[in-house]
Amino acid sequence: xxxxxxxxxxxxxxxxxxxxxxxxxxxxxxxxxxxxxxxxxxxxxxxxxxxxxxxxxxxxxxxxxxxxxxxxxxxxxxxxxxxxxxxxxxxxxxxxxxxxxxxxxxxxxxxxxxxxxxxxxxxxxxxxxxxxxxxxxxxxxxxxxxxxxxxxxxxxxxxxxxxxxxxxxxxxxxxxxxxxxxxxxxxxxxxxxxxxxxxxxxxxxxxxxxxxxxxxxxxxxxxxxxxxxxxxxxxxxxxxxxxxxxxxxxxxxxxxxxxxxxxxxxxxxxxxxxxxxxxxxxxxxxxxxxxxxxxxxxxxxxxxxxxxxxxxxxxxxxxxxx
Amino acid sequence: xxxxxxxxxxxxxxxxxxxxxxxxxxxxxxxxxxxxxxxxxxxxxxxxxxxxxxxxxxxxxxxxxxxxxxxxxxxxxxxxxxxxxxxxxxxxxxxxxxxxxxxxxxxxxxxxxxxxxxxxxxxxxxxxxxxxxxxxxxxxxxxxxxxxxxxxxxxxxxxxxxxxxxxxxxxxxxxxxxxxxxxxxxxxxxxxxxxxxxxxxxxxxxxxxxxxxxxxxxxxxxxxxxxxxxxxxxxxxxxxxxxxxxxxxxxxxxxxxxxxxxxxxxxxxxxxxxxxxxxxxx
Amino acid sequence: xxxxxxxxxxxxxxxxxxxxxxxxxxxxxxxxxxxxxxxxxxxxxxxxxxxxxxxxxxxxxxxxxxxxxxxxxxxxxxxxxxxxxxxxxxxxxxxxxxxxxxxxxxxxxxxxxxxxxxxxxxxxxxxxxxxxxxxxxxxxxxxxxxxxxxxxxxxxxxxxxxxxxxxxxxxxxxxxxxxxxxxxxxxxxxxxxxxxxxxxxxxxxxxxxxxxxxxxxxxxxxxxxxxxxxxxxxxxxxxxxxxxxxxxxxxxxxxxxxxxxxxxxxxxxxxxxxxxxxxxxxxxxxxxxxxxxxxxxxxxxxxxxxxxxxxxxxxxxxxxxxxxxxxxxxxxxx
Ligand SMILES: Nc1ncnc2c1ncn2[C@@H]1O[C@H](COP(=O)(O)OP(=O)(O)OP(=O)(O)O)[C@@H](O)[C@H]1O
Ligand SMILES: [Mg+2]
Numbered sequence: 005x006x007x008x009x010x011x012x013x014x015x016x017x018x019x020x021x022x023x024x025x026x027x028x029x030x031x032x033x034x035x036x037x038x039x040x041x042x043x044x045x046x047x048x049x050x051x052x053x054x055x056x057x058x059x060x061x062x063x064x065x066x067x068x069x070x071x072x073x074x075x076x077x078x079x080x081x082x083x084x085x086x087x088x089x090x091x092x093x094x095x096x097x098x099x100x101x102x103x104x105x106x107x108x109x110x111x112x113x114x115x116x117x118x119x120x121x122x123x124x125x126x127x128x129x130x131x132x133x134x135x136x137x138x139x140x141x142x143x144x145x146x147x148x149x150x151x152x153x154x155x156x157x158x159x160x161x162x163x164x165x166x167x168x169x170x171x172x173x174x175x176x177x178x179x180x181x182x183x184x185x186x187x188x189x190x191x192x193x194x195x196x197x198x199x200x201x202x203x204x205x206x207x208x209x210x211x212x213x214x215x216x217x218x219x220x221x222x223x224x225x226x227x228x229x230x231x232x233x234x235x236x237x238x239x240x241x242x243x244x245x246x247x248x249x250x251x252x253x254x255x256x257x258x259x260x261x262x263x264x265x266x267x268x269x270x271x272x273x274x275x276x277x278x279x280x281x282x283x284x285x286x287x288x289x290x291x292x293x294x295x296x297x298x299x300x301x302x303x304x305x306x307x308x309x310x311x312x313x314x315x316x317x318x319x320x321x322x323x324x325x326x
Numbered sequence: 327x328x329x330x331x332x333x334x335x336x337x338x339x340x341x342x343x344x345x346x347x348x349x350x351x352x353x354x355x356x357x358x359x360x361x362x363x364x365x366x367x368x369x370x371x372x373x374x375x376x377x378x379x380x381x382x383x384x385x386x387x388x389x390x391x392x393x394x395x396x397x398x399x400x401x402x403x404x405x406x407x408x409x410x411x412x413x414x415x416x417x418x419x420x421x422x423x424x425x426x427x428x429x430x431x432x433x434x435x436x437x438x439x440x441x442x443x444x445x446x447x448x449x450x451x452x453x454x455x456x457x458x459x460x461x462x463x464x465x466x467x468x469x470x471x472x473x474x475x476x477x478x479x480x481x482x483x484x485x486x487x488x489x490x491x492x493x494x495x496x497x498x499x500x501x502x503x504x505x506x507x508x509x510x511x512x513x514x515x516x517x518x519x520x521x522x523x524x525x526x527x528x529x530x531x532x533x534x535x536x537x538x539x540x541x542x543x544x545x546x547x548x549x550x551x552x553x554x555x556x557x558x559x560x561x562x563x564x565x566x567x568x569x570x571x572x573x574x575x576x577x578x579x580x581x582x583x584x585x586x587x588x589x590x591x592x593x594x595x596x597x598x599x600x601x602x603x604x605x606x607x608x
Numbered sequence: 609x610x611x612x613x614x615x616x617x618x619x620x621x622x623x624x625x626x627x628x629x630x631x632x633x634x635x636x637x638x639x640x641x642x643x644x645x646x647x648x649x650x651x652x653x654x655x656x657x658x659x660x661x662x663x664x665x666x667x668x669x670x671x672x673x674x675x676x677x678x679x680x681x682x683x684x685x686x687x688x689x690x691x692x693x694x695x696x697x698x699x700x701x702x703x704x705x706x707x708x709x710x711x712x713x714x715x716x717x718x719x720x721x722x723x724x725x726x727x728x729x730x731x732x733x734x735x736x737x738x739x740x741x742x743x744x745x746x747x748x749x750x751x752x753x754x755x756x757x758x759x760x761x762x763x764x765x766x767x768x769x770x771x772x773x774x775x776x777x778x779x780x781x782x783x784x785x786x787x788x789x790x791x792x793x794x795x796x797x798x799x800x801x802x803x804x805x806x807x808x809x810x811x812x813x814x815x816x817x818x819x820x821x822x823x824x825x826x827x828x829x830x831x832x833x834x835x836x837x838x839x840x841x842x843x844x845x846x847x848x849x850x851x852x853x854x855x856x857x858x859x860x861x862x863x864x865x866x867x868x869x870x871x872x873x874x875x876x877x878x879x880x881x882x883x884x885x886x887x888x889x890x891x892x893x894x895x896x897x898x899x900x901x902x903x904x905x906x907x908x909x910x911x912x913x914x915x916x917x918x919x920x921x922x923x924x925x926x927x928x929x930x931x932x933x934x935x936x937x938x939x940x941x942x
Contacts, residue, residue, distance in 0.1 A: 062843055065742075093846030101844055106837040109856055111863075111935060120855065121845045155935045171845060444871055445624055445923050449878030450896075450912045451631060457900060457908055458636040536762055540882055543764065544900055558768075562886070567772060568783070579768060583761050590760035 008035040008075075009211050010059075010097070010179050015072035017051070017058045020065075024282040028054040028067070030235035033308070036179065041205070041212045043222040043243075045258070046232035047278050052215045053102050055232075056181045060099055061089050076178065095125055098172035102183040102215075107168050108156040114142075114167050115152030118174055125175055141170045144207075146200050162193035166200060173204050180205060183215045198225055219258060223247060228314070231255050234279050234289040237308065241315035249325060251317035253294045288320065296321055340595025346588035350400065350581065357397035365391035366398040366552045377573050384573035387564050390552065396577050399552040402465050404585070406538045406553070409469035410476045411531030415523065418480025418530075423515075425481075426488035436481065443478040449540050451475060456546040463548045472537045479533065480526050487522050491515055525596035532589040539582065554578045554585075610931070617927045624920035629690045631916075632909045633683055644905040645669060651699055661702050695910035700902035706910035709895060714914070716786055717891030720807060721880055724814040729869055731815070732822025737858045739823065740830030743849060752823065759820030764882035767813035771886070774809060782806050786890040810887045814880060825868055829861035836860070863934050870926045873919050 017029040028051040036042055044052050057063055059074050061081065074081045076096050081089065093099070101107055109117055118138050122129070129137060139149035145166040156164055165185055172180055182201060186194040202225055205212050216222050222229065223243050230240040231254065239252040250256045276293035279285060288306050291297035300320050308316040312325040365371055368388040375385040383392035425436040455471050456463070463471075541547055542555025543562065557578040561567065566574040636644060648669060652662035672685045689696070695706035738744040739752060758766060775783035782788065787802045833839065834857055842856040884893030892911055899907035931937045 057840075060844060062840070090846050090848070093844055095846060099841075099844040101837060101840045107841040109838045109842065109860070111859055111933070112855065120847060120851055124845075124847045124851055157936050168841070171841075442620065442624055442627060445874055445919060446627065446916050447874035447877045447881075447919060449881060450915055451635075453896070453900065454631060454635045454908065454912050455638070457903070457905070458638055532760075537878075539762065540764075540878065543882055544885065544897055546900060567768070567776060572772075575768065579765055582765060586760045586762070587757060590756075 007037065009038045009040075009077060010036040010213075011073075011075040012059065013073045013075075015055065015058055015074065016070040017054050017063055017067060018070055019067040021282055026282045027235050027284070028281055029058055031072075032232075032235075032237050034230060034237060034240055036211045036213065038178075039206075039209050039211055040228065041202075041214060041226040043219075043226035043229040044213060044215045044232060045217065045219050045222060045229060048217070049278060049281070050232045051235040051281070052232055053183050056099060056101075056183050056213070056215060059181065060093055060097060062093075062099075091125065094121060094172070094177060095175040096177055097179045097181065098175070098177040099181045100168045100172050100183060100185055102187075105161055105164060105188045108164055110156050112155075113152065114154055114156070114159075117167075118152070118171055121171055121174055127175075137174075141174055142167070144173070144204055145170045146196075160193075161189050162197055165189065165197050169197075169201055169204065173208060173210075176208055177210055179211045179213065181213045181215070184217070185214070186221070187217065194221065201225075231258065234284055235281060236289065236318065238290070238319070239315070239317040240308070241311070241317075242313065245313050245315050251311045251315060251322040251325075252290075252319045253296055253321070254290050255317075257293075288318075337595045337598055339591045339598060343588050343591030343593075343595055346584050346591065350584055350588065354397055354400050357393065361391070361394050361397055363394050363398050366394040370394075374571060383577050384571075386560065386574050387566075387571075388560070392574065392577060395552040395557060396554075396581060399554050399557060399578075400581055400585075402551055403535060403538065403554040403582075406465060406469040406472060407531040407535035409466065410473040410534035410538070411527055413470075413473040414476025414478075414530045414534065415480045415484075415527045417477035418482075418526075419484050419523065421477065421481045422484035422488055425485050426492060433485075437485065440478050440481045440485075443475070444482065448475045448478075448537060452537055452541055453544065453546060456541055462550070463546075465548050465551050465553065468538055468541070468548055469534075471541070472534045475537075476530055476534050480530055483526055484519070484523065487519060488515060491518055521596055521600040525593050525600055528589050528596060529593045532586060532593070535585060535589075554582050558582075613931065613937070614928050617924055620927075621920045621924040624923070625917045626687075628913045628916035628920070629687055630683075632690075632913050633686045636905065636909075642673075644673075647699060647903055647905050651702075661697070662699075665697060665699075665702075690913060695913065696906040698899075698904055698907045698910075700899065700904040700907065706907050709907065710892070710910060710914050713890060713892045713895040714918075716889060717880065717884065717893065718918075720810060720814075720884075720889065720891060721877065723807075724811050724818070724880075725869075725873075725876055727811075728815040728818035729822055732819040733826045733858075733862065733865055735819065736823035736826025736828075737830050737853070737861065739827045740834065741853060741857075752820070755816075755820035756824060757820075758817050759824065761817065762882070763814050763817050763879040764886045766817050767810065767883050767886045770809050770813050781809055783809075784888040786888075806887075806889070810883050810889050813883055814876070817879075818876070822865070826861060826865055829864055830857055833857050833861040866926070866930065866933060870923050873922055877915065877919060 012035065013033045015029055015032045016027070019026040019028055030051075032051075032055055034042070044055075046052055054063070054067070058069050058072075059081075061069065063069055069082075072082075076092065081092070084092065108114065115135075115138050118141060119134060122134070122137070135152070138152050142149055142151050147163060147166050147170065151159065151163065151167065156167075159167065169182075169185075172182075180201075185201065186197050189197060198221065201212070201214075212226075214222060214226055219229070226243060228240060228242050229246045231238050231246075231252065233254050239246070239250070239255045241251070246255065247259065250259055279289055279292075285292050285302075287303045288294070288297070288301045291301040294301065298321070304320065306318040306320050308318045309322075310324060311317045311322060368390055371381065371385045371389055371391045373385060373387050373389045375381050377384040381391050381393065383396060385391055386395070421436050421440075425433040452471060452475060455474065459467075459471075538547070538553075539555035539558070542553060543558050545559055545563075547553065547556050547559065549556070558575070561575045561578070564571075564574075566572075636642070645666070648662060648666045652666060673682045693707065695710070698704050698706050698709055701709060735748070735751070735755075738748055771783055774780050782805055786806050787793065787799065788806075791799055791802050793799055838860075839852065839856050842852045847856075880891075881893035881896060883889070884891045885897045888894055892915060896908065896911050898904075899911065
């Protein structure tokens with residue numbers, strides 16, 4: 005496992021809430037090989053964004069990171085001081101946060117928003133070299149160099165998203181985390197943006213964590229898929245394997261609720277309500293909605309177990325397939 | 327009722343504000359029982375007495391017992407504020423609802439009038455009105471003068487709040503279920519607007535009192551009424567501060583400060599109810 | 609785009625000037641009498657050396673605003689005068705004109721207001737921004753309650769307290785006026801420091817009271833802004849805390865704060881009028897007080913008109929400067 009570029013172990017995040025502690029991320033572990041593309045899917049509110057922020061230690065009160073370890077190229081991040089952590093953001097791990105329609109500062113030109121990222125990471129260039137670098141970056145993501153002089157409101161949604169990707173790759177990070185990068189775009193633009201992301205990621209050799217709802221879209225771009233439920237990873241498997249033989253009943257429900265891989269499918273169609281994170285059912289959090297649940301599921305929380313191939317799943321009832 | 331008290335206990339601004347105003351009410355209420363309020367008229371008592379057992383707040387140069395003046399004057403000043411504030415918010419609410427519901431030209435007109443009206447310094451316009459109808463003003467006339475501009479701010483703030491609620495879809499939902507305009511206002515919007523309207527009312531009362539005191543200090547108030555603002559006018563007129571008659575100006579200042587602080591804290595407390603998001607960061 | 613915006617704003621400015629003139633013309637007529645004429649006749653009846661001038665004014669007044677003339681014609685005459693900035697003579701200081709008196713007083717008020725408004729806005733906004741910032745020093749939190757409490761009381765009331773403490777009791781600063789009696793106005797160091805000493809208390813009573821309000825509003829805006837996606841992204845970009853604070857949070861939160869400043873100018877001016885009265889500061893407020901005491905109708909009307917027009921102008925200038933702060937503005941509906 006030493007060749008993993010990013011290794012997350014038992015990451016836990018909770019939010020203080022007047023009615024009880026919200027365990028938004030509850031013991032998540034996974035690792036990412038260099039250049040690998042991992043997809044993360046799950047119902048709204050299951051903790052995907054929170055986990056992404058926690059990897060960069062960007063959880064704000066009332067939330068806190070309760071524990072766990074994140075290693076980038078073998079370096080433990082939880083012990084870094086705040087300044088070292090800051091330098092590592094963008095340079096080591098770049099995060100394009102959710103809501104990218106509003107991720108750009110409305111009163112600054114695009115060029116300036118790339119410039120300040122470079123400046124605060126100690127990149128000092130002459131004016132012309134700087135302009136050239138910015139133009140290069142913009143062209144890499146399929147934008148005209150002139151976009152540097154535009155304000156965000158002058159760009160379309162897809163262009164804004166590309167600008168965000170340009171910022172994300174400006175320091176050639178090892179890992180890019182893209183949180184629902186295309187959820188506000190129409191289907192055609194979605195695909196173009198995803199292709200751009202895939203291309204720059206390949207050229208950079210960076211690993212990618214792609215967060216999203218749309219399993220259909222993701223399945224076409226990632227190597228492995230992770231499924232989150234109520235703050236936990238319940239299954240991680242290579243895409244082909246996950247689609248053909250899903251092990252966890254929740255994954256099965258997700259996949260069967262997709263109309264077809266070509267269409268945007270919501271996550272509707274799973275019976276029952278998403279659980280309240282501050283008041284989780286005992287045992288396997290999915291058991292109240294699971295048609296197979298037995299006595300053991302109500303009592304004992306299942307851990308991730310190898311399921312054959314490269315798959316892992318957290319279900320008492322799943323059997324490893326050789 | 328228990329719920330109300332325990333809520334006020336947690337909402338500290340509301341608690342402090344309510345306590346300050348209650349203290350003032352007690353002062354006036356108890357004072358009326360034990361002090362001869364006739365002594366708030368000129369020439370009732372010896373002039374310029376420092377505080378003593380007989381005259382705990384002292385007396386002024388025109389021969390008024392300042393304790394009596396405060397007991398009579400405080401409610402008068404509050405009355406001006408409340409009449410003007412209630413009229414202002416009432417008119418403002420009607421205009422705001424009209425604007426938010428009919429939209430289009432009506433809205434543009436009402437919004438422009440309010441916006442331009444707010445650019446104009448209200449005190450100057452009030453001065454112009456007061457100077458024009460100079461003569462012996464009564465306290466109620468004073469309240470009406472102040473009310474003539476008191477609707478501008480409520481119109482603006484309530485309108486934008488109604489529009490926010492509108493965007494949240496309350497109105498569309500209600501309209502779909504077949505409710506008419508006025509019904510929507512009362513059944514759907516009012517309950518959501520209540521805390522907000524209350525906060526607007528309290529801050530309007532506060533602005534109205536400020537405006538009335540301003541006019542009075544300039545000598546445009548009800549000359550023979552012992553309101554707090556008129557007391558300050560006489561303080562200034564007779565240069566009480568330079569003459570060292572501290573007991574003349576300390577009580578009105580303290581009471582005015584209590585009034586404004588009380589209303590301010592109540593407004594903040596009500597805002598907290600209207601915008602729960604502010605609660606945590608307080 | 610820009611031109612349309614500027615023209616629109618200028619239209620609003622003209623509208624405000626027109627409103628000011630119209631109020632000036634019609635409000636005095638509300639009482640059903642003609643208070644101006646009454647006052648002029650009173651003055652003329654007192655006699656003395658101004659009698660001829662007064663009688664002349666009455667004649668002139670009757671010719672243009674006499675009750676025999678149709679209201680609309682009177683209104684036209686008034687608008688014509690005001691349009692030429694002809695504000696007539698001062699009744700109480702005849703033969704001086706209203707325009708002269710205002711021109712003398714205006715610099716004092718503009719100086720006082722510009723300094724105090726800018727200072728309190730800058731300090732209050734910065735304090736408010738820091739208060740919302742988790743890394744701000746803790747002592748700041750203790751600074752705020754007193755400032756908020758101050759914010760709730762009127763300028764002039766706090767001014768009274770300052771006068772008592774610093775001028776009357778401690779005798780540190782002058783109590784009254786804009787400069788010492790007998791000082792010879794001019795651009796000399798002595799005179800300037802004398803004016804400065806006289807301005808400290810009036811200025812402080814405006815600044816200290818205003819800071820809390822700006823801080824309170826800015827803190828609210830900052831809390832909202834800090835939740836915005838672009839601030840999360842700025843942090844994810846690994847920007848220095850200072851960069852995130854200034855260029856992302858403050859830079860955006862200041863936009864509604866500036867709009868609030870424009871809207872508050874009228875209120876601030878109303879408050880400053882009373883401060884000038886309390887301190888005998890020789891600006892527009894004190895002149896207005898004098899005019900009210902003397903029932904000098906022309907002077908009152910002239911001041912009301914000038915001040916509203918000046919504020920309209922200030923609003924116009926701030927409005928056209930605003931797109932420099934917010935690049936979106938000329939594209940949005942204005
Ligand atoms: N600032 C916060 N305060 C309190 N609770 C929070 C906060 N942020 C997130 N949470 C809680 O953490 C849980 C996970 O939220 P998160 O945003 O990570 O979900 P998500 O999987 O990204 O959802 P979506 O698909 O809608 O983006 C939510 O259920 C929410 O209740
Ligand atoms: Mg999310």
